[in-house]
Amino acid sequence: MRRLGLVIVLGLGLLPAARARAADEGFPGFVRSDDRVEVKAKLAAPIRRVAVREGEFVRAGQVLVELVNDVQRAQVESARAELARARSAVVEAEAALRRAEAAVAEVDVRLASARREYERNLQVPDLMPARELDLSRDAVHLAEAELRTRREEVARAEAELARRRDEVARAEAELAVARAQLEDTFLVAPFDGVVSRIYLRPGATPRPADTTVLDFLALDRLYVEVALPLARLRTVRPGMPVTVIVEPEHAALAVRPPARVEHVYPELDPRTRTVRVKIHVDHLDFRVRPGMAATVRLEPPAPGRVAR
Numbered sequence: 001m002r003r004l005g006l007v008i009v010l011g012l013g014l015l016p017a018a019r020a021r022a023a024d025e026g027f028p029g030f031v032r033s034d035d036r037v038e039v040k041a042k043l044a045a046p047i048r049r050v051a052v053r054e055g056e057f058v059r060a061g062q063v064l065v066e067l068v069n070d071v072q073r074a075q076v077e078s079a080r081a082e083l084a085r086a087r088s089a090v091v092e093a094e095a096a097l098r099r100a101e102a103a104v105a106e107v108d109v110r111l112a113s114a115r116r117e118y119e120r121n122l123q124v125p126d127l128m129p130a131r132e133l134d135l136s137r138d139a140v141h142l143a144e145a146e147l148r149t150r151r152e153e154v155a156r157a158e159a160e161l162a163r164r165r166d167e168v169a170r171a172e173a174e175l176a177v178a179r180a181q182l183e184d185t186f187l188v189a190p191f192d193g194v195v196s197r198i199y200l201r202p203g204a205t206p207r208p209a210d211t212t213v214l215d216f217l218a219l220d221r222l223y224v225e226v227a228l229p230l231a232r233l234r235t236v237r238p239g240m241p242v243t244v245i246v247e248p249e250h251a252a253l254a255v256r257p258p259a260r261v262e263h264v265y266p267e268l269d270p271r272t273r274t275v276r277v278k279i280h281v282d283h284l285d286f287r288v289r290p291g292m293a294a295t296v297r298l299e300p301p302a303p304g305r306v307a308r
Contacts, residue, residue: 026295027226031246031281033290034221035191038212042184043067046205047213054198057219058189065213069185072178079178083171086164093164097157104150111143193218217290222281223262224294227274235298236261236277243297244281246288253292256301257282 045067052064118136121128196215200206206213224244228236244259263278279296281288 026243026245026297027228029224029226029279029294029296031222031224031288031290031292031294033217033219034223035193035218036196036290037190037216039064039187039190039214039216040209040212041065041067041187041206042208043181044205044208045069045185047200047202049202050198050200050214052195052198052214054195056195058193058195060189060191062189063186064189064195064216065187067185067187069182072182072185075178076175076182079171079175083168083175086167086171090161090164090168093157093161097154097161100150100154100157104147104154107143107147107150111140111147114139114143187213189216191218192220219286219289220283222283222288222290224259224279224281224296226277226279226296227269227272228277228298230268230273230275232298233264233275236264238263241300242279243299243301244279245295245297246281246292248295249293253287255284255287257284257288258301259296 048066048068050065052058052062058064114136118133118140121133121136125133193216196217198214200211200213238261240261242259242261244257246255246257247253259279259281261277262280265276265278268275277296281294283289
């Protein structure tokens with residue numbers, strides 16, 4: 001009985017040491033990408049070409065896939081031609097308005113001259129024959145009537161110019177819509193990253209916003225997510241450096257990237273009584289990749305042990 005008690009005591013004494021060794025060995029996790037998207041088409045059109053290969057690194061905005069887009073291209077060309085016609089009509093309307101305004105200015109000058117002549121004649125009515133006086137008065141009336149006509153022409157020219165400019169605005173909007181529809185036939189990289197997997201090939205027709213054409217992910221924004229025991233919650237905080245060993249079981253691949261705690265999730269798993277922690281890791285010139293196994297130790301890396 002005494003021997004059994006001794007064994008129990010020894011076992012209890014070894015339990016903290018076992019827990020310490022488990023903690024020293026670290027917590028397992030996997031490398032994940034912070035940005036991973038399923039690229040899908042917006043239109044129901046056959047795939048014309050796949051411009052990339054699986055595993056290829058591409059820049060943001062680079063074309064990944066082109067759908068059949070002959071109709072959209074024709075619509076863009078038609079809208080572009082209509083815009084050119086509308087802009088040409090604006091140029092003609094502006095020229096017509098300038099001519100109408102010049103005609104108003106010319107009649108203004110003639111009206112002012114006719115009024116001065118008529119006023120001079122009124123100063124000496126006894127010296128002016130009645131016919132001459134009537135003629136000078138009629139010249140004023142004719143110039144005033146012509147000025148009204150010319151001003152009406154200016155108003156019509158202004159209205160025509162406004163109408164032509166409205167046509168330009170509509171043509172620009174139609175061209176923008178046509179270009180947007182053409183752009184929708186190109187699936188482009190949303191950010192710098194790598195083509196992870198291609199599901200469809202030329203000739204296939206994806207369902208809009210449903211069928212995944214390819215998977216795309218970033219390799220420069222990586223993290224490891226681990227589940228820590230509740231007892232460790234008070235020892236971890238955002239920003240603290242930690243030790244991460246990527247692929248510790250494979251010596252040829254194992255690296256220790258710079259790592260720090262990025263986020264401690266607010267909820268605990270009620271079943272396992274653990275808390276999830278997100279740890280940012282450096283990709284080390286893309287040697288660290290999503291899906292790799294990792295071990296996390298809640299201690300800063302030893303000097304000289306972190307790969308740069």
